[in-house]
Amino acid sequence: MSLRKKTISGLTWNFAQQFSVQLIGFGVTIILARILLPAEFGLIAMLTVFIAVGNSLLEGGLTSSLIRSSNLGQADYSTVFFFNLVGSVILYVIVYLCAPLISSFYNQDALSLILRIYALEFIVNAFFSVQNARLTKEMNFKIQMKIQVPAVLVGGFFGVFLALNGYGVWSLVWMGLFQSFLSTVMHWIYSDWRPDWMFSKICFKRHFSFGYKMTLTGLLEILYKNIYVLIIGKNFSIIQLGLYSRADSVSQLPITNISAVINKVTYPMFASIADDNLRLKGVYRKLMQQVLFWNAPVLILLAVIAEPLFGFLLTSKWVPAAPYFQILCIAGVIYPLHAYNLNILKVKGRSDLILKLELIKKIICVVGILCVFPLGIYGLLYFQLLFSFLAYYINSIYSGKIINYSIGEQISDVLPILMASAFTGLLCYLADMFCFNRLQFPDLIRIIINGIFFFLVYLVSSTYLRLAPINDFKQLILTK
Structure with missing residues (x-):
């Protein structure tokens, strides 16, 4: 397939995926906004920067290197997979221990438990980051659409069900986790790639030399985007x-x-x-x-x-x-x-x-x-x-x-x-x-x-x- 045809196909399927996911997500948000109060959305907004930073650390650099690199082998993908998985566990432990400090910073006692549950998303997402990078590299957005649309749709129904039954802010937390879990399961169903029990120092060094700069860049961008949330939430x-x-x-x-x-x-x-x-x-x-x-x-x-x-x-x-x-x-x-x-x-x-x-x-x-x-x-x-x-x-x-x-x-x-x-x-x-x-x-x-x-x-x-x-x-x- 020529670059032009591949690009048009990629644009078509990716737009269909993105539009469908965002449309469903927006519809769910409208329903939840009618049920929940602005203050309950404010609690989740306070945690946005910490969740975004964690996901950036796990997905930003090394997976970007996989997408841009050529002549990749099983060692490259497996190395990045296990690095992300181990890193997600370490990151979760750090967030778990820091949760009371974050709660104290905002002077919101409920945040500590909310963050400790919500941050489980790090570990869940680490299980499909490489599969998702492979699909993006291949510009196979048709499969990504088949994965993301059901995950967002079913997860959205779950969140609305919880909100209608009085779960308040927890309906947003469990909805996010459930969507991540469904996305992981669907990636493993649709992707034919599986990791091998291997970790190559050479491959890691290759991707890390490019990826750590991209990760730092991503962190700076996330901190900038969320600095307003931090300031507004604090003051x-x-x-x-x-x-x-x-x-x-x-x-x-x-x-x-x-x-x-x-x-x-x-x-x-x-x-x-x-x-x-x-x-x-x-x-x-x-x-x-x-x-x-x-x-x-x-x-x-x-x-x-x-x-x-x-x-x-x-x-x-x-x-x-x-x-x-x-x-x-x-x-x-x-x-x-x-x-x-x-x-x-x-x-x-x-x-x-x-x-x-x-x-x-x-x-x-x-x-x-x-x-x-x-x-x-x-x-x-x-x-x-x-x-x-x-x-x-x-x-x-x-x-x-x-x-x-x-x-x-x-x-x-x-x-x-x-x-x-x-x-x-x-x-x-x-x-x-x-x-x-x-x-x-x-x-x-x-x-x-x-x-x-x-x-x-x-x-x-x-x-x-x-x-x-x-x-x-x-x-x-x-x-x-």
């Missing part, structure tokens, strides 16, 4: 944290379904053409424009309809989260740009540069947060928006040099898309403010009218500006 009410976590979760839905899908496919694809800079630049440019063409208008539309969206889906108790959600949506518009710039460095094997860039960004981030913290939660949110653009600039410096695609060229390629999205969003916002809202339409009607109006204007303006992604989309998907 503001648990209800505000619950509102912020829901706003962030909903804003991530289109980013995950569009950006992460392409990212998962393009990493192995970029790796296959890593030695051809001219071809790599061309493919990167088309994908970047294509992703932004869909990602930007969706996020801007969601920002416009934030208030009726939260009122309709999550009930009025979650409407105070709408302003948080609007800022986070705008911040997520250019996420694909700096994420893909880092992908270029990854396929070039420059994990040292990635780590260097992450250190620079996180130092700037910490200094900025300390400066805006006195301004309250909105100061933190607006800094998150500003830092998103700054991070893109920093990420593009080295990758632009490597493939001769400067930030000036990148901005020139994506600026028309951003302008069309912003113009459409402004018109839609004014129409909603001075017409749809004043007519006191029900929330659902406002959402539908705004959506239709937005995409009609966006389609007309995109056609008028002759945006490149329209023609690229036709050539990539519609032509045989």
